[in-house]
Amino acid sequence: DAKTTQPPSMDCAEGRAANLPCNHSTISGNEYVYWYRQIHSQGPQYIIHGLKNNETNEMASLIITEDRKSSTLILPHATLRDTAVYYCIVLKTSYDKVIFGPGTSLSVIP
């Protein structure tokens, strides 16, 4: 699976959009981009995934660049409860084992 690179930490003001970037320059054509997050002392939570089209669900939006070498997870109106570590992971299929990198620690500030 392709390796991903994320900034170690980010801050976001409450109520504003949080834009979390992820680089995956070695991604293959059949690999998906998955996003999970882990709130402190809890298990990770699935957020969203995509192949090449932009995706949106009730939690977030995922924007994948046309060359698929990077993506951005958007939390449209961040709340304090969105403070967590966010992980961007590339998988060939949803059956692949999930290997976590260091992720991005997002702090939502009042």
Place this chain on the structure above:
Amino acid sequence: GAVVSQHPSRVICKSGTSVKIECRSLDFQATTMFWYRQFPKKSLMLMATSNEGSKATYEQGVEKDKFLINHASLTLSTLTVTSAHPEDSSFYICSARPRTGSSMGYTFGSGTRLTVV
């Protein structure tokens, strides 16, 4: 949605004893479950892949005789930390995925915090 229950949520045990952690898929069947451990301020580290009806597959560096995994049914996997020592104190997390009908990836349990004293 898919729910994974992990029990206990926290446990304290004496050094030298064994501790069993359960991971159950509540509303789906899972042929594969994964076990992770996480140290403070660190990312999750995959320990092993638990396969229903067969032996677990351990990641490099994980002692299979110390971390016994049993996946006897499609809804239950157990991790037993044998002869626990203080350095085994950690946050243990399992994950599972429905056999069919979901592309959402894995659902994770809420974790077990093990403290060995």
